[in-house]
Amino acid sequence: MTVVARAAVDDTGFIVRLEEFSGPLDLLLTLIREQEIDITDIPIAQIADQFVAAIHGLGLNQAADYLEMAARLLRIKIQLLLPRPLNDEDWEDPRAELVRRLLEYEQVHEIVGWLTGRATLRADRFPRGWTPPDPERPPPPLILDLAQLLQTVDDVIRAMPQPLLHRVVPRPLDVEGATRRVEALLRERGGFDLREAFGPAPTPADVISTLLAILELARLGRVRLVQATPFGTVDIRRGPTEQAA
Amino acid sequence: MDRLSKLLEAALFSASRPLTLGELRRLDPDASEADVRGALESVRLRYDEGGHGIELVHVAEGYQVLTRPELADMIVQAQLVDRPRRLSTAAMETLAIIAYRQPVGRAEVEEIRGVAVDGVLRLLVERGLVDVVGRSEGLGRPLLYGTTPLFLELLGLASLDELPRLDELSVALTPLVAVGPDLAP
């Protein structure tokens, strides 16, 4: 897969090639296009795994936007795995929202292409480079608008160097906790299903935290991620990982 | 050239941006809008028919004199002028969404792009391509953004109407222009 080959992770694991893709939707769309997949019928299990592998390979596995998408894909994958009653008319394809967003994003892509073309044409026409220096005359008219003033008030207050203003917000992601949970499970059993790692009734933050913890453990070579069949579940096992995900 | 054409030409040369018809009329209080249009046309013809290296272009709801595109490579090669730097894909995407959905809040842009856009948005405002155009009535009264005349100028568009209509795009989808807090179709 060329996506992964295009970038490398540096020693620190820090994000090195974020600019390669303009966001998770861009990466996802690239994966889909490269494999000439029908956007309205995405093989989620396959794409989810490739996405996780790609963000890991690109060193994007610490960027919240990408992790959120990874969690979303895994959730859809799990939803699709759940048995559903026959003839259930209320059943909604869990991929529908993702497809809508991808199409919308593809449309943005097309507009970007058009805008870039126009900008390139315009870049070949130069305006006058030299304009007369200001003679002695009143300063040019001033523009002041309320919205800008209010924005500035916001900015000033946010930037105020006063410790009094610190507000403690509970950290939604608890990677440390998730890491401890995964390690406990590993000690107990040596291997388990990805879904078990999320715990009962996981919130999106739990899913992301767990995913992050597992990816980090995999990076450190302390767990191995195994998927026996293309649409099967992901197992987490103890031991070094030869190939990430 | 008649006196008004001469004056318009000088004014267009002196300004570093496109001048609107209204601004050009200020040059001569006695001239009607038709006079100004006629004089502009005579400047345009003069450049086109005289084989000049510059031309009069209708852009950003105004008029501007620009060099002819076929000369750009030679001027750049001679290192007399640099082409403007291109915007990053992230900046272009943000700009595209704002252009079609304006006035639009940051959250909506982030929803479509799937990433945080603080930094990119600040850059676009600093570069003068985007500006705050108001506040939404919604929760927290978020700021709303829109494109500026400079955006049109740098794309060589006379007005926003020249942007491709959504039904002309190959990816047909619910109109992007339908502004709403909920983006679902």
Place this chain on the structure above:
Amino acid sequence: MDRLSKLLEAALFSASRPLTLGELRRLDPDASEADVRGALESVRLRYDEGGHGIELVHVAEGYQVLTRPELADMIVQAQLVDRPRRLSTAAMETLAIIAYRQPVGRAEVEEIRGVAVDGVLRLLVERGLVDVVGRSEGLGRPLLYGTTPLFLELLGLASLDELPRLDELSVALTPLVAVGPDLAP
């Protein structure tokens, strides 16, 4: 116009400084100095004899296309040259603080912004947006600043009461209102 003249015209128009003969020759490696001089002369004649509002001028540093001096006054009067200006972020921040805390001393503004504001404050006073409104009773009796009627006029406000109250601003403001009783407008 011949090809070289056209190229010279475009280069002289788009360059940000006068161009020397040597620089102009870079446009066409095959052209001799005499060719370039000849082409410059043809551009000059074209402008002079066609009744244009611009002219080709040989200044100490090289060649330049300029608007004709006799038209300058009319262009200046029409105020077309300058883009209406926006305040810098620094000026805007200082203004925002003064608007909400007036009457306020320089030290307090500096404490909030974390930088010296002398220059910015002077600019705001010069532009008539801010003025000295009194002296504090405190140590050294420092000057106190407030906004002017022009400030209200530019924002389209009838009075300071129309400025949104701080508690109407975004959520980020809430803690400030809570900790600083003296911040209320």
